Amino acid sequence: MKQTTYDTASTVQDRAVLVSLITQVMKRSDTNHDLSLQELAKLAETAQVEVVSTVTQNRVSRDAKWFIGKGKVEELKAVIDELDANTAIFDQELSGAQVRNLEQVLNVKIIDRTQLILDIFAQRAKTREGIIQVELAQLSYILPRLSGHGKNLSRLGGGIGTRGPGESKLETDRRHIRGRISELKRQLEEVVRHRSLYRERRRKTGIYQVALVGYTNAGKSTLLNQLTEADVLIEDQLFATLDPTSRTLALPSGKEIVITDTVGFIQNLPHDLVAAFRATLEEVCEADLILHVVDSSSEMRDDQMRVVDEILQELGAAAKPQVLLYNKIDACTPSQREMLPSGPQVLKISAYNLADQERIRELIQQHVVGDTRTFCVPADRGEIISLLYRTGDVLEQVVEDEDLWIQVRLNRADYEKQGYLLDPYMQL
Template identity: 35%
Template sequence: MFDRYQAGEQAVLVHLDFPDESTREDLTEFKMLVSSAGVTELTVISGKRGTPHPKFFVGSGKAEEIAEAVRLFDANVVLFNHSLSPSQEKNIETLCQCRVVDRTSLILDIFAQRARTHEGKLQVELAQLRHMSSRLIRGWTHLERQKGGVGLRGPGETQLETDRRLLSERMVMIGKRLEKVERQRQQGRRSRTRAELPTISLVGYTNAGKSTLFNLLTQSDVYAADQLFATLDPTLRRIELEGIGGVILADTVGFIRHLPHDLVAAFKATLTETREAELLIHVVDISDDRRSENIEQVEYVLSEIEADEVPQLIICNKIDNLDDVAPRIDRDDQGRPIRVWLSAQANIGIDLFFTALTERLGSQIVEKKLVIPPTAGKLRGILYKLNSIQNEYYDDEGHCHLNLKLPKREWNRLVKQEGNEIEQYVQLKP
C-alpha cells in the first residue's frame, strides 16, 4: 500500500534525552524492545534537546549523523525511541534512504509477532490500522492522481480517499468481530459469577514475572521469557484456595510507559478481566532500578481502563536477585496483607502468597440484608443483574426482603452510583 523503503532487521537506534519528564524515555528499556522485536542493534545515536525539532525530531546536524551511521553500518532501518509525526518520518526516510520506525510502531510490531489467538490478532490489526490511518498522506507519491481510463471514470476518487475508505471499512468490520468476541467473554464472566467464582487478575509492568508466577500457581505452561511482552493473549485458569474454594486466575498483557493509545483502546475488551476482578495481583520486579516509575505507569494504565478502584495485593517478585532479602508478608495497620516478597522463578515464598491471597479474598465478600419498598423496583433489577441475590420474599405490605452476597467492590460501586439512600434499606442481620 505504501511507497516506502522496506524495513529490515539491521537497525540504527536513536535516543534523545529531554528535560520534560513526560516525554523522557528509557534507553535500556528501548534496547529490550528492540531485542524483543528480533532486530539487531548496530549502533546507538544519542543526544539531548530541549524540544523536538519540527522537521527531523532531532536537529539537522544529528539527522546527518544518523544518515552517515546508516551508510557506515549498512543499516536498513532506523528505530526511534520516541513517537514521530508522519512528516518527521518522511523527512528522515528521505535523508537516510531507509525505513524509519518510531517507538509506537515498534511496540505494535512486537504485539503483531506475539498474537496467537483470533481475538489477539484482531486487536493488534485494529491498533495498527488506527495508527496507519494517520500516516496515509505520507505514503504515496501520487495522492492527487484521479482515477481515469475506460471503466474507471466516475466520481474522481483520489488514491488517498480510496485508502482511507478501505481502512475505515476494515476497521468497522474488525470492530464488529471484536464485539462478538466480547459478548462471548461476557457470557463466560456471567457463568463464573453464577458459579460464585471470584476472578483474580495478574497485572504489572512488562517482564515483571507475571507469567512465571501464573505457571507456578496453576501448573500451566504459558509462554514465559525474559523479554518484553512475552504474554499478549490473556489466559484464564482455575485454582483452589483453602477456605475460599475455586478461584479464576487471569494472566494479562504487561504494561509499559507511554503505551500507545491505539493499543489501550484495542485491548480494552481483553482488559475487562482486570476491571471486573475481585482482586488485582500487582507483580513488581523489585530488583529493577526503575521499579517506582514502573509502578506509577501501571497505576496510570489501570486508571485509563477504569480499574484503579479494584483492591490490590502487591507482589515484590525476583527477590533472588537481591542480597539479604527474605520472603515475607507486609501488613497494614489493620493487619491486612498488602505486600508479599517472593521469587516465582526460584519458587521462594509461594506459601506466603497463598496465605495472603486467602486472607484478602476472605475479606472481599460482603453479605447484606435489604428490605426494599415497592417503589424501589429498579434497585432490585440492578441487584439481579449483579447476580448478588441469594434469596428473597415479600411481606404483607409488599416490601421485598433480600439476602445479598457480592464482592465488596461491587457493593461500594453500587452505593456510589445509587447514592447513600441505598444504605437506608440495609437491615442488621439477626
C-alpha cells in the same frame, strides 16, 4: 549527540540505530528517558533486530520537519553509513511527513516506538481476539500516515515493521482501510459481547476473581504457571505472552477462585493499542483483587510501578484491593532486599519458591474470607444452598424441619454480588 556503539557480530537481517529526542517539555515530565531507551533496545531485541548504535539528541522542542533537526539528521546519516545499518528506530512517535523526510535523507527504513510495539504484538497474537485487536491497532496507526510513508508502505524488504495486516492491506487506499477498520470493530464488538456474557456468568456463580498485573517481563506468566500448573509461554522477552489466560486456583481452605494473567504494561504504551485491547484489559476492572507483580531486581523498579499505577488509573481500576508481589527476590542483592518496602499487603517472593507460592495463596484467602453470616434456606432451594457453598466457607449446617440453617464466612465483595439472591434467607 551522544553515541554508544554495540557489538556488531550478529547476522540478524535488520541492523538498527536507536534514536531518542529529549526536549525541555519531556525533561519536566515523569518519563524516565534512560528507562525508555533501554526498553527500546529490549523491544528491538524482542523483534529480532540487531542494535548497532544509539543516538540521543537534546533540543528545546521537536523539529516539525526533521524531528531531531536537519543538522542532527546529517550526523545520524554518517553513523548509519559507517555501521552499515538499514533501519532507524525512534523512541518517540513520528508523523507521516517526518517519516517521509527522514527516509529521503537517510535512505533506510524508519520505525518509531509505536510501530515497533505493534509489530511485536503482531508476532505474539495467537487467538482470534488478539489478532483482531492488533490488526485494528495497526490500521488505526497507519491510516493518518498514508500520505507520509514512502518506502515503508511498499513492504518489499520484509523484517521489522512488515508483520501484521500484511502487504496487500498496507498498500490499499484510505477507503479500503477505513472499511477494514469498520469490519474489525464489528468483529471486536462481537468478541466483547461474548466476553461480557462470560463475565456475567462468572459473576452469577459468585466466583472470586484475581488479576495479575505488572510491567512486562515482571514474571506474571511464570507465577501463573507455578500457582496453577498452567502452560503459558515463558520467555525472557518483552510481551512474551499477549493473550489473557484464566486458570482455577485452589486456596488452602479448598475454595477455588479464578486467576487471570493480563498483558504486560510498558511506558508509553500506544494509545491505539490500549483502545483496541480495552476489552482484554477490562478483565482487570472485573477482578475482586489485583496482584501487582514487580520485578524487584530491576534498577527501574519504581518507574515501572508508577507506569502500572497510571494505567490502572486510566482503566478505572486504581481503587481495587491490591497486593504487591516483589518478584525475583532471588535475583536481588542483600542491599536491594533491605530497600524493599514491607507491609500487610506486600510479599517478597520468588515465583519458583514453593513456600512463597503458599504465602500468596494464604494472603489471597485472607481477602476472600469475610464476615460470618447465617442463612435459613428451604431444603428444596438447592440452587441457593449450592451458591452459598461456592461463594463462601460453610462453617456449620443444621437441619431443622424442612429448612437448612447454614453458617457461612462470606467475603463482602462476594455478598454484594449475590446479595439480591441471598438477602431473603439471611438471619439477623
